Amino acid sequence: MTATSQATRPQRARSLQPGEMAQASVMAALCAATAIIAVVVPFAAGLSLLGTVPMGLLAYRYRIRVLIAATVAASLIAFLIAGLGGFMTVINCAYIGGLTGIVRRRGRGTPTVIVASLVAGAIFGVALIAALNVLARLRHLIFESMGANVNGMAAVLTRIPPLAPAADDLKSLFAAALNHWQLLILAYAIFAIMCVSLLGWWALSRVLERLRGIPDVHKLELSPGDEPAGPVPVRLHDVSFRYPGAQHDALRPTNLTIGTGEHVAITGANGSGKTTLMLILAGRPPTSGFVERPGVVGLGRAGGTAVVMQHPESQVLGTRVADDVVWGLPPGTETDIAALLGEVGLAGMEERDTGGLSGGELQRLAVAAALARDPALLIADEVTSMVDQVGREQLLDVLSGLTQRHQMSLVHITHYNNEAASAGRAISLSESLDNVTMVEQAEAPAATVTIEREQSGAPVLELDRVGHEYGYKTPWAKTALRDISFVVNEGDGLLIHGGNGSGKSTLAWIMAGLTTPSTGTCLVGGKPAHEQVGEVAIAFQAARLQLMRARVDLEVASAAGFSPHDHGRVLSALAAVGLDAALAKRRIDQLSGGQMRRVALAGLLARKPRALILDEPLAGLDAASQRGLLRLLEDLRRETGLTVVVISHDFVGLEGLCPRTLHLSNGVMEPTPAPTGGMS
Template structure:
């Protein structure tokens, strides 16, 4: 049978799915946070309107019960922290966002909003009238307060010659209205609700319109399906896939068979369609060709398909390790959590806080969570690219043994030759004989003395130490007494296991974090006071790209007008990109192109130094060579100072002649000792 397509409408019935729960939790937290700030911070009430955006997105993309779950959670949090004001702010945001999202999703317009607002206003007004009828003392107190305000306004008007004649009619008119207070309250309720609803619709509907134009190209949701869950065996025949708004196929044609119990490695250069193949195997409908299975995909269901992503942080939802393993499992499911944690090398960590896990531990936790569903098909998408070599070896030991210890098929997407060789067979999506070489591993470079090289000092770190949550029971030391100098035109590689303090060190050198003690100086002054002078490229390039198109991103990062096409083209040329990419949407770029766009924007500001955090992660061999060649040329020709934090060392000797090793937050002369990922 052909795999089911991706649903375009919210589910109609059934309990909340794990994905819906996760969305409700995140959006509730965002709404509650804005509500609390709006109530607690003076003169910040206007910020409450921001809370309508997450609620509007929920109503636009999901069914009503998801919105209700988020409203209850957000209102409870806001009430506990900010009292009744926070509670009512969340409810108001849920009403405006919910109304706008539902009307927008159903293709209606302003008349529908107005009609719904009149009904809601009438109900609101009747509730107020009923409450004031029963609570007579509260009604008297409210009317006395309103009367005092009107009389004070009348006194002020009497002192203005132009308004003097209107003062007495205002007092008498308001007194007459109070005789008919139920009508006054009802009319005020309808007017206020209509006004708020129309203003919210006017503002929020435009936001939703813009968000609707952003394709959700990596959406993994599939219809529940009532058939038998059986993702394998699977046969793909001439499968192609093209993303919305793109003039070329991202995948295909691909024909392949996937048998039960098989370990298949999927390789190929960036942009060859590896992740798109993962989406098709996970249930997304191809734009051409057929996918035949004996049953439904069963994404996330017991005995179905499980997916492990490149960034494990996006899949960790539980606060404790044990909670995360069983997150989303059907009620009543019996799971031997300790056995699963032991299998993936996390034995004894069931009660550990997930926020304190390293990258390698998070990836292994994601594997445990997938195994808890006893999947017939497990797809791992470049899960080792952000992990150090020791953690990579541990993960591969776990992955390579899954098909022997479990009744499942494993599809592993990778750039690494050693990982592909452990599979039963490999499928290369390169399509040609060019650019098919794999990323090779290399030994850790020997450490060099953290002293002075030729050139004036640019970054100077003296006895730098940093402690997170300092002064609390949760204090954690990340760095201790780190001292070294980075000179002009220097190339420095910083190496260490996950959790050794490399990223903390990078943030301190970029001025984004102030050390707990010690000094980090840029040209003799604290770097924290010169934010932007040291440019930093983060591990996940996509998260650093904030604009919709390449030209807008580069212009924004480099600080010039987007209309200056000559500068945009020149900036793209500095990183070896075709100026024709300027008009392309960010989501249409490959991983290597995204990293170069980030680099182009950073270099456009002429930084004193450039820090690259895992710049080679997720890149194929050709993209790695091209990026390193570009950086070497910039360092040689312009004297650019470069600091690289990386777990991959092949080819880095030309860019980084110096190497520093971090071990448990301290500088070490020898490479970090072998062992499991911390």
């Protein structure tokens, strides 16, 4: 056995790693998009500066070859769509972003930028002079065009008597410049490149400096490729972990052992350190204690460690199911794709477009891609929290038999009782020994919403025959909603549920005014919803993605639209969602999942919206956090008359908050069941 508690270095292979390739692809697309818009849209040239940001990030965080790959891809895309202008815009963005990122990463400053831009300007000037020497006809055409402009200006000056002598001086100066055009072009190139470089450095370096202050605390590093993988058995001896800048340990001193072939469930309350433990098992070195395993973690390598996260969209990279299964595998690796897909319940889907898969199917595809590495250790981090109940059952069926079908260990991080029960052993990271943090499952309530208005009170949301198609009136049109009609009154509580892909999120965006329905009308207070964005607040599934500021008080003030210096309003907003005033100065990345959701709610509620839409508010929360959030929302609805619409796959405890229920199936409202004993 060898102790592997020290940090592993990122793999320095010559070829691009899968993660680097994914980053280069995404950043290239962003840069190309901004370049195309800057060239095609009138008066939008200034937007080209935005293209320096993705290139700067690549240069700041990755190897030079990643920046080169992104530049080649972005320039080809921009050239094919926007011509030479788009191509040169991408090259300019890559130069400014690359220079700024490299200088920042190496800890240098403005003098380095000046020297580098001086050299770059000289090289560009010499290249331009050489090109004009070879292309003599082009050079003469350019000079004749410039001469015509000078003669025109001189003709204007001669018509103004006091300026008439300046006309001859202008012609003489231009003629002298043409005699030394090489020096003129060289000086212009150096001056222009230095100005552009310094301007880009001044603007972009501030962005990168701010990003440097936000640690990438959840980043996983690949193990060196020349060491044998051996992630299990693994033993943790008094292991604890504290994130940079934090005042408390995210994972308290922990001792545990995971043997070969074991299926272990990791449970615990939000903030108990489950995700942090996952990072340590996947290779992050602890801040104290040590980890013992027979070899390196081998993250992503054959026979090493594979990780499946709770957000399936962030793990699927291939556009075709079969391509995604083998994404990142070494060339020449033989993989039985059909057998892997059959094992996870996706038989016959090799040619399916990954963009058309449901949440549960995406998660099972992620499991198949993990199994393609033949891992010795598979870590599943709350993989069922974002999928519907049918998807959960299918995923659980797949996961529960993996250790019998493969020579591997499975660590399943979960909040659900039935998932923990399927494991051979459960380890709780909570201080309490009881099961109060575990989430129970309940059957979906029956639909109760009808087209007619069901309650007294002023209507807040009125939907009349709403339908929506993505790609409306195009050959790629895809129907998401059809003929949706209902009314939500003031102070009402409505639960919307349905399977993945049933149209719930699309309906939420329409009610919030962020999407205009293809057919029908959605009214907020009698006016079209899309004309009143902000009147209906929406909290997204992933609360972290909705938090845009680094600190709690800055986030609440920004979302609510008041000054962060107004401490009274900030503290009042936090108190309204049950958060302590001491959290106001805490960094967002130091909050638990439940705290993040409450911070997002604090900013939204401080804006006094007409209604609040919560998209999967209970996902990823332990039972105690779920109860606390539901109790808070029930109090707000009862005491302030807040109108609440909840979209959820979890139903335990929602009956008090949402007495009415709407069920969607394939974009259509399911009818309410007929009363027992009623007439047919």
